[in-house]
Amino acid sequence: MHAADIITKKRNGEELSENEIAWLIQAYTDDKLPDYQMAAWLMAVFFRGMTDRETAALTMAMANSGEQVDLSQVPGIKVDKHSTGGVADTTTLVLAPLVAAAGVPVAKMSGRGLGFTGGTIDKLEAIPGFKATLERQEFIANLQQYGIAVTGQSAAIAPADGKLYSLRDVTATVESIPLIASSIMSKKIASGADKIVLDVKVGNGAFMKTRADAVILAEAMVNIGRLVGRETVAILTNMDQPLGMAIGNSLEVKEAIELLSGRGTAALKEVCLELGSQMLVLGGQAKTPADGRRLLTNLIDNRQALAKFGEFITAQQGDSAILQDTGKLPQAGFVQKVTAPCQGYITAVNAAQIGYAAMRLGAGREYKGQTIDVAAGIQMQCRLGQYVSCGQPLAIIYTNDKSKLKQADEILQQAIEIKEQPTVIPPLIIGLVD
Ligand code: URA
């Protein structure tokens, strides 16, 4: 096979065969295909798109490019959840113990945060002692014993995707539906998921700004799942404001504990119940989403999910005393209120800007490998539609770097809009694609 022929075919809008795609991805992974040819092919895909069959073939070629995690020794249907990325998205911290408590094994390989979105591994590492990198055997042993294990995604998972993503980043080819869909699905499949629940975020704090775009991405991923035999369901959820009230690693762990203790933000709980009930249905632990929701609500109310969270933290060498005393989590040296400059209704909360402010405070990374401040972040004090009086706190900012307070305050003042008249609040759960 010749790369130039495959590029020509794609450029002309013809459908590539599974073999052609597999050959191209293998050659690129093995450093036998230069970046300039792969870049030309990516640009042809960007303009011509891919059929569902091609997208599925690309997904499997990338999934097969490295290690395939085999979870067959672990009984039960392994259902993974993936979010396309948002702000104050603490769902994984809540759902992992919650769904595990309901009897669906949770085998998660998660990433670190980059830019204005956080990463589950960083959040877990805010827990004193927590070990977020498990050897494969330890991962499987914990799964067998506790029904839950979370580890950082190793470079051995779908290496073709990592290499392609770096190239896409510098060739203006990130924003292609088949490339995004195959990138996400290849990592889930290589990580051993039998079935997948996707949380596709829509709004100003998300990759997809409109419902129409989000539906197209969701359908692309659900179709891949169907074609490769990994049943996939996607829920579209709103990201026009931070989902929970906490942004930042320690603060989000605290919010997850509060939710599992029967308190916590209504919107975060709602999205967790919606995603979790789908996970229970796919995992065979509930007949309908409504049954799943009842079961999960029970596991919160009777604190069994909180107990599972403690078991999980202890199993990965963390200090589960944080469940009784969240003051044992790392605390920031500087705390400052951001107050309303006038009275009125909250009509817009720019989630991306708030995520950016949290990153600047030290909660996230501007570049790969940057050290973060797990205690840094933002605790929101208002939600869309709420009426606030002049001087009322809109948010509380936390950091260990005093010089960061002023800029964060300015960004937050800009990000939160207050008007005399209330606005229409967008629905939280926007749709389902299955
Ligand atoms: N997230 C991914 O994992 N891949 C993409 O291409 C975009 C978002």
Ligand code: CA
């Ligand atoms: Ca369908």
